[in-house]
Amino acid sequence: MNASVKTSAWTHSGPDDICVVGLGARTAVGASAPASAAAVRGGVSGVSLHKQFKDEDGEPVTFAADPVIDPDAPIAQRMAEMLRAAGEEALGDAAADSSACPDCCVLALPEPRAGLPSEIGSLLAAEQARHLGLSPDSVRTIARGHAGGLMAMQAAARWLARGDVQSVLVLGVDSYRDAGTLRSLEIRRRLKCSHVRGGFTPGEAAGAVLLTRRSVAERADLVIFSRIRAVATAVEPHPLRATEPCVGEGLTAAIAAATANLRLPAEEIALTYCDLNGERFRNEEFMFAQLRTQEAFIDANDYVSPADCWGDVGAASGPLYVALAAATRLRGYARGDHAMLWTGSDAGYRAALTLKLG
CATH class of the missing domain: 3.40.47.10 (Thiolase/Chalcone synthase)
Known part of the structure; x- marks a missing residue:
């Protein structure tokens, strides 16, 4: 090693635990955290052939798309809509108690890639600041792809343990629903399609976790998940x-x-x-x-x-x-x-x- x-x-x-007191999800198999978890538990698949996107052989690409969003919506709009839904669900009861409302938000985003707008981070961060009523500098972004969500939770746990903040909303969002993105994946033989068996099926989703210290959760009478x-x-x-x-x-x-x-x-x-x-x-x-x-x-x-x-x-x-x-x-x-x-x-x-x- x-x-x-x-x-x-x-x-x-x-002595004060860092607790998960809010959960939110928007996925291809569920419009909420409970629905998504139940679907995964039951092995329900949201993967289907996407007729709009085809590989170089002219075959439809498999994709796990959000079933609610307009199929023609651009990627930035899709990500923003999924974020809003997941974030609102995670806030839940905490939204009614000022002591548990987030005073900071960390947004996990994809790594830079083909088809992803270069300004996506600033656009989504500004949208979250407006939606949550936070100052722009209270919304931080981590463009680290798959690992970003857990990295955001690591940062949030550290801030909470130090007493820098009272409550943190951690959000993660991604979408591969772009022709340029899918073509780039296919060229690098990473897209699961008719001529690449070892690739992956792209999807799109958002997840949200509300974190706070146990003492804050108990004062606000919040469920600790x-x-x-x-x-x-x-x-x-x-x-x-x-x-x-x-x-x-x-x-x-x-x-x-x-x-x-x-x-x-x-x-x-x-x-x-x-x-x-x-x-x-x-x-x-x-x-x-x-x-x-x-x-x-x-x-x-x-x-x-x-x-x-x-x-x-x-x-x-x-x-x-x-x-x-x-x-x-x-x-x-x-x-x-x-x-x-x-x-x-x-x-x-x-x-x-x-x-x-x-």
């Missing part, structure tokens, strides 16, 4: 398109840091949610990390990769996985008290978060 892998972590150590035990980010030294093979060093470091404070075996991870999407390099990376960190898990092979249901949802992944994990306890099918969430970005960021359910 490469000891020089750059890693940063936040671990709960004080889960608590953050630890969250870590590492940088993979050999990411996608690197000249040397990836052997999971970054993902191993992130998972190891996020599970380092667990009292094993009493606090073993019962279930994992991750962004495996059918691409071979992700599966191989996970295999290496799994072998090195399996002692922290009841069964390291017991994981859920919901891309089968709602497609690859990129930067929305982290907040959506929190909603899925919380649903296991709310609906009574949790197999333990702790869940692991992990994600990996194309540029090399790997993020992992340990949740205590309930």
Whole structure:
């Protein structure tokens, strides 16, 4: 294992837990967090052939599209609409109590790519500031793709633990619904289509998580869905398109840091949610990390990769996985008290978060 892998972590150590008190989701299989979680639990798929987009063989591309938004809406409008819906759901009861209303928002966005407007970050941040009634400098963006949502939660947990803020709304949104984006993926043989079997099915979604300290949640009489035990980010030294093979060093470091404070075996991870999407390099990376960190898990092979249901949802992944994990306890099918969430970005960021359910 490469000891020089750059890693940063936040671990709960004080008397006041960092709690998840609000959840929101907008996906191809549900217009809310409960609906999306139930669909994933039941194996419902929102993937279908998208007649508007075709591959180079003239065959329709598979896509997991939001069923509510106008099919002709541009990508910026789609992302803004999904964000508003997820954010409003996550605020829920907290919107009625000023002590629990967010005084800061962190917005996880896709990495720069073909077909994505260069100004998308500033546009969505300004929209969120207006919608939430926050000053523009209270809305921060993290354009780190898949890992961005969990990275945003790491930043939020640190701010809350220090007492810098009272409540933070973490949002993640992504959409691949653009002809330029899909063509770029096809050229690089990453788009699942008639002539690429090892690609992924693109999707679009938004997820939202409202975080606050336990003392604030109890004063506002808010339901605590889960608590953050630890969250870590590492940088993979050999990411996608690197000249040397990836052997999971970054993902191993992130998972190891996020599970380092667990009292094993009493606090073993019962279930994992991750962004495996059918691409071979992700599966191989996970295999290496799994072998090195399996002692922290009841069964390291017991994981859920919901891309089968709602497609690859990129930067929305982290907040959506929190909603899925919380649903296991709310609906009574949790197999333990702790869940692991992990994600990996194309540029090399790997993020992992340990949740205590309930």
